[in-house]
Amino acid sequence: MLRNITLIKTLTTLLAVVLVLIHIFFPDLKVDSITLGLLVVAVLPWLAPLFKSVELPGGMKFELQDFKEIEEKADKAGMFDKDIQPTNQIEYTFQLVAKEDPKLALAGLRIELEDKLRKLAYENDLDTKYKGLGNLLKILSSHDLITFEERSVLADMVRMLNAAVHCEVDRFEYSNVSWALELGIKILNSLNKRIK
Structure with missing residues (x-):
């Protein structure tokens, strides 16, 4: 169970980092709220014990299981x-x-x-x-x-x-x-x- 959770965290972080890199390497794209949002998603699984819930711009909300x-x-x-x-x-x-x-x-x-x-x-x-x-x-x-x-x-x-x-x-x-x-x-x- 713990191994599955760590795998999910790792995959989520890697996916978000890849998306950030893709977003940055396109010449017409700049670091904006999308990039910042993806970075938050990348670190969120690792910071879960510190937060009860996280709300991102645009109304996206994560409920963490207390x-x-x-x-x-x-x-x-x-x-x-x-x-x-x-x-x-x-x-x-x-x-x-x-x-x-x-x-x-x-x-x-x-x-x-x-x-x-x-x-x-x-x-x-x-x-x-x-x-x-x-x-x-x-x-x-x-x-x-x-x-x-x-x-x-x-x-x-x-x-x-x-x-x-x-x-x-x-x-x-x-x-x-x-x-x-x-x-x-x-x-x-x-x-x-x-x-x-």
Whole structure:
């Protein structure tokens, strides 16, 4: 998978550089916004971790997947059960509204995550009343109910969900929301296993 991504990045960069060279070597063409746009496309795959989205002149917009890093961290932390295969079955209410209202679905995922974490704390006799989600994660981690790595993943996930819920509606594409929800469901399933 990583090899395929690197190959795609390399090919994209090479294609954009070749197009820039062709554009430059024609005598009647000058370095203009087209050349600059192609240069941006050439370096964009390598700078992806630094940006959430990039908008080029003329309204061309690239949405970069913010949740990819969270997914990799969650996998490294062992939060995904390899035995559970993804299904198309509706498990949570927020899945019902994902196509019609992506913002509401992401907010529902965030609420569901907090609910599972509070249940985990409650079942282990931890007082988390009047505690924010950050403090809740800290308490769960200090009582070894989640690892430090899992705490980091959950904090990142909640931060990204909060940011997504507060951004412009027109930035959402269903494929990105669907992918983020699938990641969230995997994390919820991991938390469900810890709740009695």
